[in-house]
Amino acid sequence: MDELRSAPVAPQKLLVDGTWESASGAPLDVLSPIDGRKLTTIESAGPDDVARACGAARRAFDDGRWSRMAPAARKKVLHAIADRIEAEAAALTVLGVRDNGTEFNMALKAEAGSAAGTFRYYAEALDKMYGEIAPTAPDVLGLVHREPVGVVGAIVPWNFPLMIGAWKLAPALAAGNSVVLKPAETASLSLLRLAEICMECGLPDGVLNVVTGPGAMTGEALALSMDVDMLVFTGSGATGRRLLEYAARSNLKRVYLELGGKSPNVIFADAPDLEKAAKVSAMGIFRNSGQVCVAGSRLLVEQSIHDEFVQLLAKEAGKLRVGDPLNLDTHIGAINSEAQLMGNLGFVDDARKQGNTIALGGNRMLDDTGGYYMEPTIVTDVAPDHRIAQEEVFGPVLAVTAFDSDDDAVRIANSTDYGLAAGVWTGNLSRAHRMVRDIRAGVVHVNTYGGSDNTVPLGGVKQSGNGHDKSLHAFDKYFDLKTAWMQL
Numbered sequence: 001m002d003e004l005r006s007a008p009v010a011p012q013k014l015l016v017d018g019t020w021e022s023a024s025g026a027p028l029d030v031l032s033p034i035d036g037r038k039l040t041t042i043e044s045a046g047p048d049d050v051a052r053a054c055g056a057a058r059r060a061f062d063d064g065r066w067s068r069m070a071p072a073a074r075k076k077v078l079h080a081i082a083d084r085i086e087a088e089a090a091a092l093t094v095l096g097v098r099d100n101g102t103e104f105n106m107a108l109k110a111e112a113g114s115a116a117g118t119f120r121y122y123a124e125a126l127d128k129m130y131g132e133i134a135p136t137a138p139d140v141l142g143l144v145h146r147e148p149v150g151v152v153g154a155i156v157p158w159n160f161p162l163m164i165g166a167w168k169l170a171p172a173l174a175a176g177n178s179v180v181l182k183p184a185e186t187a188s189l190s191l192l193r194l195a196e197i198c199m200e201c202g203l204p205d206g207v208l209n210v211v212t213g214p215g216a217m218t219g220e221a222l223a224l225s226m227d228v229d230m231l232v233f234t235g236s237g238a239t240g241r242r243l244l245e246y247a248a249r250s251n252l253k254r255v256y257l258e259l260g261g262k263s264p265n266v267i268f269a270d271a272p273d274l275e276k277a278a279k280v281s282a283m284g285i286f287r288n289s290g291q292v293c294v295a296g297s298r299l300l301v302e303q304s305i306h307d308e309f310v311q312l313l314a315k316e317a318g319k320l321r322v323g324d325p326l327n328l329d330t331h332i333g334a335i336n337s338e339a340q341l342m343g344n345l346g347f348v349d350d351a352r353k354q355g356n357t358i359a360l361g362g363n364r365m366l367d368d369t370g371g372y373y374m375e376p377t378i379v380t381d382v383a384p385d386h387r388i389a390q391e392e393v394f395g396p397v398l399a400v401t402a403f404d405s406d407d408d409a410v411r412i413a414n415s416t417d418y419g420l421a422a423g424v425w426t427g428n429l430s431r432a433h434r435m436v437r438d439i440r441a442g443v444v445h446v447n448t449y450g451g452s453d454n455t456v457p458l459g460g461v462k463q464s465g466n467g468h469d470k471s472l473h474a475f476d477k478y479f480d481l482k483t484a485w486m487q488l
C-alpha cells in the first residue's frame with residue numbers, strides 16, 4: 001500500500017483511435033482530495049479533439065472490426081478485461097482513491113470488484129441475446145434482428161468512476177458498439193487505466209476512445225457530436241437537462257439519464273431491530289461521505305421513536321472514523337473536491353438559518369492535512385419543504401423529519417422531485433409491501449439499505465432519470481431492433 005499510495009502518476013493523455021494523444025488546450029491539474037496536493041495532469045479536450053475521437057469511433061463501428069466480430073470472440077476480450085481488473089484491483093483502487101477520495105475498503109469492492117463483475121456479467125450475456133421470428137401470416141417471414149446502436153457517448157461522474165464507467169462500457173461494448181468515454185474532471189485516472197487495460201486485452205483500436213476535460217467544453221462537444229448515436233449519462237439533473245438540449249440541437253441522439261436523489265429512509269416503530277436499523281442507516285448516508293446517488297439522505301422517523309432513534313443514529317455516526325481514505329481503519333474518506341465541500345457546508349449554514357437543529361457535526365475537519373474532510377452531520381427539526389429536505393447535498397448530511405402515520409410517511413417520502421431509492425424498516429409484512437407499492441422510487445430497500453448487484457436494474461423515476469444501469473434490462477438499450485419483412 002505504501003508504494004502504491006506514493007507512486008508518481010504520469011501526466012495523462014487522451015485515447016483516440018488506439019493512440020495516446022495530447023489535446024490542443026492546456027492540461028488540467030489533478031489535486032488529490034486526501035491532501036489537496038497536485039497528483040498529475042489530465043488533458044483538456046476541445047471540440048476538435050472530441051471530433052477526432054468521435055470520428056475514430058464512427059469508423060471503427062462502420063468497418064465492423066468489433067461490431068461484426070463473432071460474439072464468442074467479443075466475449076473472450078471482455079472476460080480478459082475482467083481478469084485484468086481483478087488482477088490489478090488494489091493498484092486500480094488506490095489510483096482511484098488518490099483521485100476521488102473514497103475510503104479504500106469500500107472502493108476495493110465497489111470500484112474494481114464491481115467493475116470486474118460487470119464486465120463478466122455482460123460478457124456472459126452477449127451470446128445469449130437472440131433475435132425473433134414474428135408470428136406473421138404464413139406467406140411472410142418477419143425477422144426481428146438485434147443490432148448494436150452505433151457510437152455511444154458515455155459521460156460519467158466522480159463518485160465510483162470505475163463502477164459507473166463499467167455499467168456503461170461493459171454492456172455498450174458487449175453489444176458491439178463503439179464508445180467515446182468522458183470521465184469527470186476530478187476522477188479520470190482509474191478510467192484511463194481501465195481504457196489501457198481494454199487495449200492490452202485485445203479491444204481493437206478506435207472501439208473505445210477516452211476524452212478528458214471540463215464538462216462544459218469536452219462533455220458538451222461530445223453530446224453535440226453528429227457522430228454519436230446515443231448518450232448514456234450519470235450525473236446531476238442540471239447536466240442531464242443540458243444533454244437533452246444538445247441532443248435536440250444536434251442529431252436527436254437518444255439520451256439515457258441516471259440522475260440524483262433525495263432518498264427517504266423510513267423507520268417505523270415496529271422495525272424488528274432499531275439498533276441494526278440505526279447502524280445500517282448511518283452507513284446508508286455516511287459511506288463515501290454521502291457521495292452516493294442512492295444515499296438515504298432523508299430519514300423519516302415515526303414520531304413515537306423519534307428521539308430514541310436519533311440518539312441511536314448519532315451514537316453510530318460518532319463511531320465512524322473520518323480520515324485518510326487509504327488508511328485501512330478509516331470508515332469515511334474525503335470529499336471529492338474543495339468546491340463540493342464548500343457546497344456541503346453551505347447547505348448546513350442554510351439549514352441553521354431555516355431554523356433546523358444541527359444535532360451532530362456540521363463542520364469541516366482535518367484542515368491540517370490540506371485535504372477535504374467533513375464531519376458526519378445530522379440535521380433535525382426538518383420540515384418536508386425545507387431546502388435540506390428538497391435538494392440533493394451529495395455530502396455527509398442527513399435531514400431528519402418525524403411522521404405520524406403510514407399515509408404521512410408516504411406523503412413525505414414522495415414530496416421531492418426525485419425518485420431514485422428508498423428504505424423501509426418495519427416488522428409488518430403488509431406494511432412493507434404497501435410502502436414498496438406507494439413510494440415512488442427505482443428501488444425500495446426493506447429492512448436494509450443500499451444493497452444491490454448486477455442481476456437487478458438501477459434507475460430512477462421522476463427527475464432521478466429515465467433509464468437503467470445493470471441487469472439485462474440495461475443491456476437492451478444498447479441494441480436497435482431491425483425488422484426484415486420477407487415475402488415467401
Ligand code: NAD
Nearest residue numbers: 156157158183184215216219220235236239258259260293
Ligand atoms: P455533473 O452533472 O456535474 O457531472 C457529471 C459528468 O457530466 C462529468 O463528467 C462532467 O464533466 C459532465 N458534464 C458537466 N457539465 C456538462 C455539460 N454541460 N455537457 C456535458 N457534460 C457535462 O455531476 P457530478 O457532480 O459529477 O456527479 C454527481 C451527481 O451524479 C449527483 O447528482 C449524483 O446523485 C449523480 N449520480 C447518479 C447516479 C445514478 O445511478 N442515478 C450514480 C452516481 C451519481
